[in-house]
Amino acid sequence: MSRPLGWFRVLVVSLVLAAAAFLAGAQQNTVKIGAILAVTGPASNLGAPEAKTLQMLVDQVNGAGGLLGRKVQLVLKDSGASPEKAISFARQLIEEEEVLAILGPSTSGESLKIKDVCQEGQTILLSCAAAEAIVNPVMKWVFKTPQNDAFATLWIYRYLKERGLTRIGVVASNTGFGNGGKAQLEKYAPENGIQILIAEVYDKEATDLTSVLTKLKAREVQAVVNWSIEPAQSLVAKNLRQLGMQVPLLQSHGFGNIRYVEAAGQAAEGIVFPCGRLLVADVLPDGHPQKALLLDYKKKYEAQFGEEVSTFGGHAYDAFTILAEAVRRAGSTDPARVRDAIEGLKGFAGTAGIFNFSPADHNGLDMGSFEMLTVKGGKFVLLKP
Amino acid sequence: MPLEQLLQYFFAGITEGAIYAIIAIGFNIIYNTTGIINFAQGEFLVLGGMIATSLAVVLPLPLAVAGAVAATMVVGALVDLVFIRWLASPSVLRLVVITIGVSILLREGMLHAWDEKVRALRNFTGTEISSVRILGAHIAPQALWVLGIAGLIVAALALFFRYTLAGRAMRACAANRTAARLCGIKTRRLVTLSFCLSAGIGALAGCALSPLTQTQYDMGAPLAIKGFTVAILGGLGNSTAAVAAGLILGLLETFSVSLLPLAYKDAVSLAVLLAILFLRPGGLFGRREVQRLKEF
Numbered sequence: 096m097s098r099p100l101g102w103f104r105v106l107v108v109s110l111v112l113a114a115a116a117f118l119a120g121a122q123q124n125t126v127k128i129g130a131i132l133a134v135t136g137p138a139s140n141l142g143a144p145e146a147k148t149l150q151m152l153v154d155q156v157n158g159a160g161g162l163l164g165r166k167v168q169l170v171l172k173d174s175g176a177s178p179e180k181a182i183s184f185a186r187q188l189i190e191e192e193e194v195l196a197i198l199g200p201s202t203s204g205e206s207l208k209i210k211d212v213c214q215e216g217q218t219i220l221l222s223c224a225a226a227e228a229i230v231n232p233v234m235k236w237v238f239k240t241p242q243n244d245a246f247a248t249l250w251i252y253r254y255l256k257e258r259g260l261t262r263i264g265v266v267a268s269n270t271g272f273g274n275g276g277k278a279q280l281e282k283y284a285p286e287n288g289i290q291i292l293i294a295e296v297y298d299k300e301a302t303d304l305t306s307v308l309t310k311l312k313a314r315e316v317q318a319v320v321n322w323s324i325e326p327a328q329s330l331v332a333k334n335l336r337q338l339g340m341q342v343p344l345l346q347s348h349g350f351g352n353i354r355y356v357e358a359a360g361q362a363a364e365g366i367v368f369p370c371g372r373l374l375v376a377d378v379l380p381d382g383h384p385q386k387a388l389l390l391d392y393k394k395k396y397e398a399q400f401g402e403e404v405s406t407f408g409g410h411a412y413d414a415f416t417i418l419a420e421a422v423r424r425a426g427s428t429d430p431a432r433v434r435d436a437i438e439g440l441k442g443f444a445g446t447a448g449i450f451n452f453s454p455a456d457h458n459g460l461d462m463g464s465f466e467m468l469t470v471k472g473g474k475f476v477l478l479k480p
Numbered sequence: 481m482p483l484e485q486l487l488q489y490f491f492a493g494i495t496e497g498a499i500y501a502i503i504a505i506g507f508n509i510i511y512n513t514t515g516i517i518n519f520a521q522g523e524f525l526v527l528g529g530m531i532a533t534s535l536a537v538v539l540p541l542p543l544a545v546a547g548a549v550a551a552t553m554v555v556g557a558l559v560d561l562v563f564i565r566w567l568a569s570p571s572v573l574r575l576v577v578i579t580i581g582v583s584i585l586l587r588e589g590m591l592h593a594w595d596e597k598v599r600a601l602r603n604f605t606g607t608e609i610s611s612v613r614i615l616g617a618h619i620a621p622q623a624l625w626v627l628g629i630a631g632l633i634v635a636a637l638a639l640f641f642r643y644t645l646a647g648r649a650m651r652a653c654a655a656n657r658t659a660a661r662l663c664g665i666k667t668r669r670l671v672t673l674s675f676c677l678s679a680g681i682g683a684l685a686g687c688a689l690s691p692l693t694q695t696q697y698d699m700g701a702p703l704a705i706k707g708f709t710v711a712i713l714g715g716l717g718n719s720t721a722a723v724a725a726g727l728i729l730g731l732l733e734t735f736s737v738s739l740l741p742l743a744y745k746d747a748v749s750l751a752v753l754l755a756i757l758f759l760r761p762g763g764l765f766g767r768r769e770v771q772r773l774k775e776f
Binding site for chain 2: 297302312313329361362
């Protein structure tokens with residue numbers, strides 16, 4: 096090298112390489128778990144509790160000696176509910192960080208986009224999103240923890256049928272979750288005797304839904320079903336009542352965060368939606384297999400973060416505890432063995448329900464994982480039949 | 481379509497149009513004084529809403545709104561003092577890029593000062609389910625508040641620009657900055673005042689909108705784009721035109737929803753905007769001769 100300081104550059108490069116090799120060697124003793132969550136942005140009511148829950152659980156596990164005696168390292172990425180960012184983070188986590196598994200993403204749209212990336216990268220994906228399309232058709236490395244939107248649809252239709260409300264209007268947000276839910280609603284309507292008079296899709300960043308609800312009012316629907324996870328869930332409730340419409344409003348299981356109720360204020364009274372048992376844990380019978388862990392999670396979360404639990408944090412709780420249990424049963428962090436262990440889990444109690452995985456079922460939940468909840472006095476309560 | 485339904489669509493259009501209108505007003509003041517579009521205007525709106533929701537916990541609502549407006553005016557003045565004032569004859573493009581940078585800065589600042597959660601100010605009158613019934617159709621009282629406040633702001637601005645010395649000086653600045661300086665007008669101070677005013681109006685608009693649209697730290701950009709579109713539609717620089725254009729666009733979108741699926745709403749409004757700009761580049765109410773004299 097004839098350039099001055101050429102020897103200096105060589106020295107710097109070799110030092111950097113040596114440091115990298117040293118660090119790589121040092122990493123062998125930690126279990127790296129990646130997470131892609133929508134901590135900020137339109138899905139922050141999902142991603143923020145999920146991130147907090149994961150942090151709490153990782154600290155808990157590390158405080159108790161770690162996983163198989165090794166420390167757990169959580170690599171958390173904030174996707175802001177953007178599918179493009181999710182894809183790029185997924186690649187980063189799989190190729191650069193070489194994580195054992197990816198927990199999340201928070202939304203169905205993102206999950207559907209990164210499914211293939213994880214399948215090709217042979218990295219376990221434990222999605223915290225609800226669309227059935229994530230695990231149907233089943234992909235070997237892709238799992239999810241929330242209940243299927245198909246089950247939520249059937250619970251909603253059962254409620255409507257019992258009350259003779261057969262002519263309904265559907266509004267959904269233009270996202271993977273919203274479109275997935277709308278598709279399920281349209282699919283199961285005929286066999287349940289439900290007539291969807293009008294089904295519209297709104298922009299996920301919509302700030303006013305009066306125009307589309309006016310259209311529903313004109314068609315004289317007997318009930319309105321809204322399917323989204325954005326703050327628009329609260330807007331629909333407010334705009335509906337401001338239009339003078341008194342018909343019942345049903346929401347998806349994406350309504351399970353008290354902040355949506357707070358944002359909608361009085362307009363939230365009487366909203367009915369299917370949901371996991373976390374929000375009504377205290378009224379469960381004492382012998383119920385989920386009760387103890389639900390109350391434990393609720394107590395610890397509320398003490399540490401000063402806010403009420405939501406079902407979304409619960410989905411992250413399930414994703415982590417399922418992964419941890421699978422690692423323990425496999426006795427190793429070899430991705431293929433952990434994946435097999437997840438598939439073999441049966442009767443595993445989580446916040447969303449009792450999980451029974453199998454090679455054909457990568458969600459593991461059934462219709463029994465829901466309860467019908469309603470809002471009364473600004474709080475979530477069990478709907479009395 | 482029965483009258484009641486027509487009226488209901490009309491009210492829905494007025495509600496949406498009012499949202500657009502009140503955002504658009506803020507763009508015109510800075511534009512009139514400096515010739516630039518302030519892309520941080522959306523952030524002023526959100527900042528006003530956020531400060532008001534924080535203050536509303538301890539103060540009664542009118543005081544909380546007043547406090548939010550005052551605080552945002554200070555922020556607006558700071559934006560000018562720190563980022564704009566010391567530039568020597570900057571080009572319009574450079575200033576626009578700086579305002580975009582400022583908007584990003586403000587957004588991240590708000591994320592750290594508050595958090596990512598969605599907030600809403602209390603409805604000025606009534607609750608989330610109040611509804612005013614007019615001839616069989618319903619409208620939310622808050623929408624009427626937004627319209628009323630927009631009208632008041634426009635009227636106050638008209639009086640300010642016509643009858644006060646500062647207002648006339650700002651018009652002089654907009655017409656020809658060098659000539660204004662030669663007349664002894666302190667143009668730099670007026671630019672700061674225009675940022676101040678624009679921020680204050682933005683904050684008031686944000687407070688009025690908060691019960692309707694809810695407030696989240698990153699709502700600034702989408703709101704700003706809506707408002708900017710409407711300001712252009714009406715003719716940049718004319719606040720009354722902005723309000724009228726906002727209402728027209730809101731009505732147009734709502735009636736398009738009555739005929740077409742909701743998904744086409746934005747396509748319809750953008751198509752109309754493009755058509756109008758092809759035919760009348762100065763906007764619906766802009767005057768041809770005035771348009772030729774402006775840089776934008």
